Amino acid sequence: MGPVIIAEVLEKSGKVHERIKLAQFPAVLGRGYDSDLIVNDEFISAQHVRITLDDAGQFILSDLGTENGTYLLPEMRPVSTLVLGADTVLRLGHTLLRLRRPDCPVAPTRIDTLTHSRFAYYATSNATLFFIALLMLGIVGFNTYQTTVQQLTFSKLILDILEIAALVPVWAGIWAILGRVFAHHTAYVSHAVIACLGVIGFFIADTLVEYYAFGFSAQFSADILFDLLFGLLAYGVLYGHLRFATLLAPRRIGLVAASTAIGLMALSAFTTYVQGLDFNDTLPYPPELKPAQFRVVAEKPLDDFIHAAEKLPQQIQQRN
Amino acid sequence: MGHAHGFGEREQVECAPFMRLFFASLFLVLFSRSALAATEDVFRHFQDRLVQVRILEASTGTQAGVGSGFFAAPSGLIVTNYHVIADLIRQPRRYRGEVLTTDGKRARLQLIDFDVVHDLALIKTDLPPPPPFVLHSGSIPIGMRMFSIGTPLDLGFTIVEGTYNGLLATSLYEKILFTGSINPGMSGGPAVLGNGQVVGVNVATAGNQVSFLVPAKYVRALLARVHGHAPLSPEAAQAQLRDQLIANQAAYMARLIDAPLTTTRLGNYRVPGKLAPFLKCWGDARSDPAHRYDEVLQQCSSEDDLYVSRTQTTGIVHFQHQWLAARGLNRFRFYSLYQAQFNANYPGLQASQEDVTKFRCHTDFVKTHGVSFKAALCLRANKRLPGLFDAVLKAATLNENHRGVQTTLVLAGVSADNAMRFAKRYLESFRWVP
Numbered sequence: 001m002g003p004v005i006i007a008e009v010l011e012k013s014g015k016v017h018e019r020i021k022l023a024q025f026p027a028v029l030g031r032g033y034d035s036d037l038i039v040n041d042e043f044i045s046a047q048h049v050r051i052t053l054d055d056a057g058q059f060i061l062s063d064l065g066t067e068n069g070t071y072l073l074p075e076m077r078p079v080s081t082l083v084l085g086a087d088t089v090l091r092l093g094h095t096l097l098r099l100r101r102p103d104c105p106v107a108p109t110r111i112d113t114l115t116h117s118r119f120a121y122y123a124t125s126n127a128t129l130f131f132i133a134l135l136m137l138g139i140v141g142f143n144t145y146q147t148t149v150q151q152l153t154f155s156k157l158i159l160d161i162l163e164i165a166a167l168v169p170v171w172a173g174i175w176a177i178l179g180r181v182f183a184h185h186t187a188y189v190s191h192a193v194i195a196c197l198g199v200i201g202f203f204i205a206d207t208l209v210e211y212y213a214f215g216f217s218a219q220f221s222a223d224i225l226f227d228l229l230f231g232l233l234a235y236g237v238l239y240g241h242l243r244f245a246t247l248l249a250p251r252r253i254g255l256v257a258a259s260t261a262i263g264l265m266a267l268s269a270f271t272t273y274v275q276g277l278d279f280n281d282t283l284p285y286p287p288e289l290k291p292a293q294f295r296v297v298a299e300k301p302l303d304d305f306i307h308a309a310e311k312l313p314q315q316i317q318q319r320n
Numbered sequence: 321m322g323h324a325h326g327f328g329e330r331e332q333v334e335c336a337p338f339m340r341l342f343f344a345s346l347f348l349v350l351f352s353r354s355a356l357a358a359t360e361d362v363f364r365h366f367q368d369r370l371v372q373v374r375i376l377e378a379s380t381g382t383q384a385g386v387g388s389g390f391f392a393a394p395s396g397l398i399v400t401n402y403h404v405i406a407d408l409i410r411q412p413r414r415y416r417g418e419v420l421t422t423d424g425k426r427a428r429l430q431l432i433d434f435d436v437v438h439d440l441a442l443i444k445t446d447l448p449p450p451p452p453f454v455l456h457s458g459s460i461p462i463g464m465r466m467f468s469i470g471t472p473l474d475l476g477f478t479i480v481e482g483t484y485n486g487l488l489a490t491s492l493y494e495k496i497l498f499t500g501s502i503n504p505g506m507s508g509g510p511a512v513l514g515n516g517q518v519v520g521v522n523v524a525t526a527g528n529q530v531s532f533l534v535p536a537k538y539v540r541a542l543l544a545r546v547h548g549h550a551p552l553s554p555e556a557a558q559a560q561l562r563d564q565l566i567a568n569q570a571a572y573m574a575r576l577i578d579a580p581l582t583t584t585r586l587g588n589y590r591v592p593g594k595l596a597p598f599l600k601c602w603g604d605a606r607s608d609p610a611h612r613y614d615e616v617l618q619q620c621s622s623e624d625d626l627y628v629s630r631t632q633t634t635g636i637v638h639f640q641h642q643w644l645a646a647r648g649l650n651r652f653r654f655y656s657l658y659q660a661q662f663n664a665n666y667p668g669l670q671a672s673q674e675d676v677t678k679f680r681c682h683t684d685f686v687k688t689h690g691v692s693f694k695a696a697l698c699l700r701a702n703k704r705l706p707g708l709f710d711a712v713l714k715a716a717t718l719n720e721n722h723r724g725v726q727t728t729l730v731l732a733g734v735s736a737d738n739a740m741r742f743a744k745r746y747l748e749s750f751r752w753v754p
Contacts, residue, residue, distance in 0.1 A: 051673075066505075104459055144568050145653070146653055146656055147613055147653070147654045147656040148653070149611060149613055149653060149654075149656065149657040149750075150610050150612065151610055151612060156716045185440055187532070214694075217684055217694065219683070219684055226598050227706045246601060248533065254712075279672075279673035279678065280650060280678060281669065281671070281676075281678075281679065281700075282679065283666065283679050283681055283698045283712055283714065284679060284680070284681055284698075285681040285696035285698060286683055287659060287662050287663055287716065288659060288660075289655055289658045289659040289694060289716055289718075290655050291652070291655055291718075291721045292692060292718040292719070292721070294438055295685055295718070297684075297685065298685070299685040299686060299687035299692060300684050300685060300686055300687070301686075301687065301688070302686055302688040302744060302747055302748055303688075303744075304739050305682070305686045305695060305747075306348045306697075306743065306744045307680050308684065309682040309697040309699075309743070310736070310740055311682075312680050312681075312682055312697070312698075312699040312736070313699060313701065313709065313736040316680050316699060316700065317675055317701070319678075319702070320677050320678070320703070
């Protein structure tokens with residue numbers, strides 16, 4: 001086989017839109033139907049550039065005196081003739097054209113960590129989705145049962161479960177569409193598994209914080225703990241979804257997920273702060289009540305309680 | 321009981337369906353009593369001693385509130401209610417006051433003295449003083465005919481006939497029960513006998529002819545302590561307001577704290593009951609078949625709130641207990657109900673951002689006399705009345721897994737020390753009777 005050059009029409013993102021191998025020289029690139037590579041761009045001339053092979057075996061590109069010219073990237077230098085190297089990117093009209101010789105080196109093969117991860121293995125399985133979804137429904141249903149003091153009917157229980165459960169397929173669907181766009185696969189099952197894990201995680205975190213707040217009669221630290229757990233959960237869920245919905249490197253995904261989670265936490269803290277600025281006549285005490293077995297800190301004698309409360313006037317004065 | 325205050329914030333609208341009834345009965349009264357022929361004589365004879373007290377928005381001179389008043393001393397001092405002129409103390413730059421006589425003369429008024437607890441104020445104008453009303457002393461038989469005079473709903477000077485029904489038996493502050501229609505705008509007007517002697521000052525109504533008067537002896541006391549007629553500056557008035565409220569809370573809180581611990585049974589607990597005669601207690605029980613728990617409520621209130629300003633009432637003593645018992649709920653389900661009930665609700669503390677700070681709470685587990693509580697004691701300070709606090713105590717018993725008592729204590733306008741002492745006494749009076 002004689003010398004060849006590979007001509008690639010690139011999209012704005014750098015993806016290859018069209019690729020042909022040029023083996024006959026001189027070759028002409030342009031909008032005209034007699035060109036060797038026909039480029040559909042109204043800013044390109046009918047015959048835009050010609051590539052010739054000289055005696056020394058070098059490829060020479062020349063602009064054929066076009067109206068809009070030919071430019072060498074990345075510096076956007078206008079060219080009339082150019083000796084092609086192993087890798088040349090040009091701009092013709094509004095089109096990016098890459099010309100590569102067969103000896104142009106390619107980047108090392110990217111290792112597909114997703115396919116190799118155990119998590120991905122389980123997360124893509126229908127059986128996992130089935131069990132995780134069942135677990136989620138169970139937890140949501142149990143929570144409804146525990147927090148209802150009316151006569152609980154089966155239909156009410158189902159309705160309460162559905163209110164949360166119905167969100168999961170919608171949420172997973174949105175991520176699947178994003179995945180289809182950015183990573184060319186839907187991975188619906190994986191997104192559904194991650195959504196279910198998120199719901200389960202939220203219920204566990206919420207319950208943990210409630211019992212912590214009661215056990216230690218704590219409010220400020222309970223709020224912090226809740227924000228932290230919520231942030232961690234947001235990080236995990238976002239990381240999982242992005243992993244399946246994009247082809248970004250895991251480290252990059254971690255960064256995006258972490259900064260989003262931190263942003264959410266900051267927003268939550270800021271909202272609390274702004275709300276606290278307004279006058280209100282609510283009583284800021286932790287309202288959690290659990291069976292006494294879950295109390296961790298010791299009960300105080302009444303005198304100690306009153307003695308501690310006697311500092312309130314001073315604290316109020318410092319605040320105002 | 322609603323204060324008979326100026327225009328704009330009353331229950332006129334709700335009264336409307338009864339207006340026809342009201343006119344009908346008034347009509348009947350006029351005819352049936354015409355033989356006695358005293359009402360018109362009383363009014364004609366004393367009308368020059370009456371005034372309407374007007375609170376005007378200072379920049380436009382438009383009416384912000386109206387009340388009534390009467391000349392009570394040869395020097396020209398006029399008696400009215402504290403709540404009629406409270407705007408002049410709270411916002412002296414935004415409001416000014418004037419009086420209007422029955423013959424249409426107007427004059428700027430000046431505040432001389434007041435008694436916030438009994439809701440009285442003394443004001444002065446530069447009008448030539450007419451002969452004053454004479455204050456009645458001595459006893460009056462129940463059922464004696466009386467006349468209340470004032471300017472109800474700003475409809476002009478009006479005289480209302482009614483009967484004397486003695487002093488309220490259980491009120492914290494002495495009040496005369498007057499069976500007659502006192503309406504908003506009549507506040508501060510006199511209630512007189514047929515001979516024109518003042519028995520009391522119109523102050524409030526509970527509607528349907530149930531009205532209240534400040535006994536004349538408090539007017540006499542207030543008149544007696546005024547030496548000279550120097551007007552009270554807004555700063556001095558504010559300081560005096562604070563001093564009166566501090567002295568008053570000291571008195572009634574001492575009665576509460578020193579009273580023997582009266583408890584009543586609620587579920588399997590003993591809880592604070594009618595700790596003092598001035599508390600009124602009510603109870604109720606709920607057992608909704610759709611709910612899997614029973615509920616019994618008890619509450620006691622002083623019902624003697626003190627009007628401080630448009631935005632603030634104080635002097636409230638209120639507590640309530642709620643007994644909750646599961647009917648076939650497991651401990652977690654019961655406690656999710658128990659927690660939902662232990663929210664930040666508390667009844668009736670009225671104050672605005674200019675009046676008070678935000679609440680601050682101390683929360684902990686407390687054990688006293690065998691009762692385990694989760695308790696939160698919350699305090700907020702009065703900004704304009706330093707040394708006075710609003711206190712709310714919330715506590716829930718944790719002795720059992722399927723039933724318990726939650727309690728709320730509300731004290732408005734007390735010293736921090738009294739709040740602490742009473743909160744302690746209150747919590748230590750609980751008993752668990754398993």
